Amino acid sequence: MEQSEVMDRVVKILTPWVKDEAALENVSMETNILEDLKVNSARLVDVVIAFEDDFDIEIADEDVDQVNTVGDAVNLISGKL
Amino acid sequence: MIVASRSSGNESQSDRAGSSARPDRVDPRLVERHACQRRVSWLAAPLWIGLSVLVMRLYFGYRIANASALRAQYRAIRRQSDAPLLVCANHLTLIDSFLVAWSMGSPGYWLRHFDELPWNTPERTNFGRTWLARSLIFVAKCIPITRGGAREDVGDVLERVRYLLQQGETALLFPEAGRSRSGRVEESAAAWGVGRVVGSVPGCRVLCVYLRGRRQETWSDFPARGDVMEVSMSCIEPKSDSRGVRRSRDLAQQIVRELMRMEAEHLRDR
Numbered sequence: 589m590e591q592s593e594v595m596d597r598v599v600k601i602l603t604p605w606v607k608d609e610a611a612l613e614n615v616s617m618e619t620n621i622l623e624d625l626k627v628n629s630a631r632l633v634d635v636v637i638a639f640e641d642d643f644d645i646e647i648a649d650e651d652v653d654q655v656n657t658v659g660d661a662v663n664l665i666s667g668k669l
Numbered sequence: 670m671i672v673a674s675r676s677s678g679n680e681s682q683s684d685r686a687g688s689s690a691r692p693d694r695v696d697p698r699l700v701e702r703h704a705c706q707r708r709v710s711w712l713a714a715p716l717w718i719g720l721s722v723l724v725m726r727l728y729f730g731y732r733i734a735n736a737s738a739l740r741a742q743y744r745a746i747r748r749q750s751d752a753p754l755l756v757c758a759n760h761l762t763l764i765d766s767f768l769v770a771w772s773m774g775s776p777g778y779w780l781r782h783f784d785e786l787p788w789n790t791p792e793r794t795n796f797g798r799t800w801l802a803r804s805l806i807f808v809a810k811c812i813p814i815t816r817g818g819a820r821e822d823v824g825d826v827l828e829r830v831r832y833l834l835q836q837g838e839t840a841l842l843f844p845e846a847g848r849s850r851s852g853r854v855e856e857s858a859a860a861w862g863v864g865r866v867v868g869s870v871p872g873c874r875v876l877c878v879y880l881r882g883r884r885q886e887t888w889s890d891f892p893a894r895g896d897v898m899e900v901s902m903s904c905i906e907p908k909s910d911s912r913g914v915r916r917s918r919d920l921a922q923q924i925v926r927e928l929m930r931m932e933a934e935h936l937r938d939r
Contacts, residue, residue, distance in 0.1 A: 622817050629817035630846055633861035636914045646913050649865045653824035 589669055594662050601638045605631050617659030639665060695832050711783050713808045718776045721767050730895035733772045739900055743773040746904050753834040753870050756787050757924050758878040759854050760843040761888045769841060769878050772900040787841035788833055790814045790826060816846050827862050834870045844925050852887030854928045864921030867907055875924055877903045879931035901931050
């Protein structure tokens with residue numbers, strides 16, 4: 589799967605949890621999920637589970653520690669496909 | 670006041686796999702840092718434990734309802750098993766961790782059983798602003814955490830909690846992370862970090878503590894002066910057949926649901 593396709597799906601999955609929708613318009617690999625998109629940190633687990641379901645992968649707790657930006661999520665997912 | 674000790678299910682295959690499959694690699698710097706803080710905290714314990722209780726009792730005028738019965742029940746829970754024990758409480762005020770500890774044991778008890786006195790994970794922005802505040806929380810068995818901060822930093826704190834539980838020490842975590850803005854335990858606020866800790870420590874029990882001042886209607890910085898704290902405890906062993914992050918969320922939800930059950934009971938009996 590192309591990285592751009594993973595990126596599109598990641599952004600689509602993130603959208604319901606994003607509080608700053610304006611930030612979505614300029615989303616990039618460097619966009620911070622918690623700080624820029626204002627996703628509630630307690631809800632990050634739901635986002636990660638949505639990644640698991642959508643891409644049919646399994647993500648360990650420790651993997652989530654490496655996810656700060658959209659690019660981190662894309663790379664993590666790409667590495668498991 | 671309720672004390673229960675129960676398991677939320679039989680130990681599943683994935684519970685065993687999830688906790689024992691994890692290699693026990695702990696950063697030596699974490700071990701050294703923890704040992705240093707523990708030593709300083711222990712040396713200063715007569716001062717800070719005594720002072721904390723004096724401030725709560727004499728300055729704020731707080732009391733714990735049925736304190737001696739609660740403490741006896743806590744000791745009974747301790748006697749039941751040597752398994753690691755994580756304390757999880759509802760969160761309404763900035764000093765909940767002190768009140769929870771005070772309800773579980775007297776200052777003398779904590780001095781004699783220092784490792785049972787829970788480590789606490791206060792929000793860095795609330796307590797880490799000044800040099801003095803940072804020193805005080807260092808001495809008072811606190812591991813500051815930045816909620817919503819960099820995932821790696823949060824992971825480091827959870828790793829340290831996991832480590833100290835495996836060493837036979839105790840920690841207090843608030844499963845809702847911050848103080849409840851609605852004044853009620855909320856399942857939607859359940860942070861999965863607590864489930865991650867429980868899932869990574871084999872046989873970990875969770876002592877759920879529900880604490881609320883009689884005059885505490887919603888969240889605040891401090892309980893009202895002279896308030897009497899009603900406390901209940903329930904010891905559970907969360908289990909899950911799921912794996913990975915899903916498993917951690919499942920375990921965290923079981924803890925929060927238990928606190929919700931205790932809250933409903935508390936409000937019904939009020």
